[in-house]
Amino acid sequence: MQHRHLLPNEIDLLLDGEIGFGVAPLRTHVEECVDCRARLADAKTVTSALDNLPRFAPSSAFATRVLSQVQVVEPWHVALTSSVTRLVPRTGPMRIVMAASAGAIAVGLSSAAVWLSFRTDVAMYLAGLANDRIRVALSTGFGAFARTVFGSGAIDALSTQGPAALGVGIAVVVIAAGSAAFGLRALTVAARRTRE
Ligand SMILES: [Zn+2]
Numbered sequence: 001m002q003h004r005h006l007l008p009n010e011i012d013l014l015l016d017g018e019i020g021f022g023v024a025p026l027r028t029h030v031e032e033c034v035d036c037r038a039r040l041a042d043a044k045t046v047t048s049a050l051d052n053l054p055r056f057a058p059s060s061a062f063a064t065r066v067l068s069q070v071q072v073v074e075p076w077h078v079a080l081t082s083s084v085t086r087l088v089p090r091t092g093p094m095r096i097v098m099a100a101s102a103g104a105i106a107v108g109l110s111s112a113a114v115w116l117s118f119r120t121d122v123a124m125y126l127a128g129l130a131n132d133r134i135r136v137a138l139s140t141g142f143g144a145f146a147r148t149v150f151g152s153g154a155i156d157a158l159s160t161q162g163p164a165a166l167g168v169g170i171a172v173v174v175i176a177a178g179s180a181a182f183g184l185r186a187l188t189v190a191a192r193r194t195r196e
């Protein structure tokens with residue numbers, strides 16, 4: 001007979017139904033020792049109670065439901081770059097046509113900006129008009145598009161605040177258009193270089 005009581009890990013061995021060289025003396029001790037028999041019985045009670053606890057698992061749709069509410073924040077320049085890259089045609093001539101159109105748009109926007117800067121009264125009127133239009137547009141389909149491009153924070157600021165936010169928005173659009181034209185030009189040059 002073993003002349004000491006069982007250690008907690010030895011009780012665990014008996015609970016797990018381990019068989020082996022070291023376990024037989026433990027069993028012999030338990031058969032002869034009232035204290036250790038009581039401790040083993042208590043441990044069995046606890047483990048069976050744990051085994052019978054109800055199991056909780058999230059429903060299979062849980063992950064999908066959570067992820068559907070996670071807003072993946074894509075920086076505006078990444079969104080813009082990928083949109084522009086998608087818009088660029090694969091063939092060379094189409095790229096040149098598109099670069100020319102983008103250049104024309106950029107020139108048009110710049111001319112309009114220069115003209116408006118000399119005609120402050122017209123600019124104020126158009127800004128008011130654009131403000132109303134943008135407020136309407138933000139609540140419709142355009143809002144969703146703009147949200148993906150600029151992020152919803154900017155759009156919310158734009159739709160709740162006044163002309164100051166609108167000014168910032170217009171500046172962003174002008175900068176974006178400029179970068180897009182510059183990017184298109186760079187792409188066209190790169191495409192021409194690879195063909196040569
Ligand atoms: Zn004992």
